[in-house]
Amino acid sequence: MPELPEVETVCQGLAPQMIGATFRTVEQRRANLRFPFGRDFKARLVGAEVATLRRRAKYLLAGLSTGECLVMHLGMSGRFLVHQPRSKSADTLGDYIYDSGANTKHDHVVFHMSSGATITYNDPRRFGFMLLVPENMLDDHALFRHLGVEPLGNELSAIYLSAKASARRSSLKSFLMDQRIVAGLGNIYVCEALHHAGLSPNRAAACLSDRLGNPTARAERLVIAIREVLQKAVALGGSTLRNYRDPSGASGSFQETFAVYGRAGEVCGRKGCDGLVKRSVHQGRSTFHCGRCQR
DNA sequence: ACTGTACCCTGTAGGC
């Protein structure tokens, strides 16, 4: 589930539950997820107040009153769920519906907040992780030091992409999947953005730059496409794939608008295009594109 | 410096 729009959705859902609340108790049910939690993880959280909650790339960052930052990454299968004891209908967050009778096997961390809310982190594949990092050392931390620009911020521009792509030999797909270039894009949104821009994932990344190093029209189109695809996905609450559906409509619905992702063999999602969606593999990841309108 | 591959881990879908 978690690329930028999904992490943003989770951030927005957790914010009212976490900001201003303190960690009353913390259950840490394993020594590690993808990485060890670090020394005294629980002790450093208990009593701390959450001052801020924000997203950077695919990371959730909770700024604490202790001066540390709780860094959370959802990996491939990580989810948060909120349980409000006073409200029967508030058990949902993002695309996840909490079923207290099932699937608790992979509940690895539980935050009991001073507000009474219980926030559970569930992650079957355990590719996600949590760490505590001093706030003033975040930018220098190995996880963040090399991150590229935020695609929804002002730093993403055709000039930026052109400069990064000019000396590249890789494909456009690999280029956009690289978090050092644009931070937060993942497999779904790279496929969808390239389709939106009418660009083949197989094309060389260097096509974004002309001989003088200036951005091409393709780069301009790509920037617009990335922004539009992500903005729309955020507005729709992200994408929900093979997960629980939320009957109240709070789950993501962007997957219903996929033009190419996961649609191999089907007709292209572009109006007026009757091309078929092809599946290929880049760096071991499935890629979907229309052979007709993506050039 | 760059690029692609193998790998981390569990669950699920599909073929036989």
Place this chain on the structure above:
DNA sequence: TGCCTACAGGGTACAG
């Protein structure tokens, strides 16, 4: 029903 393989939205370590 079971067994097997391939695949899944993440990132990293390593070889070439």
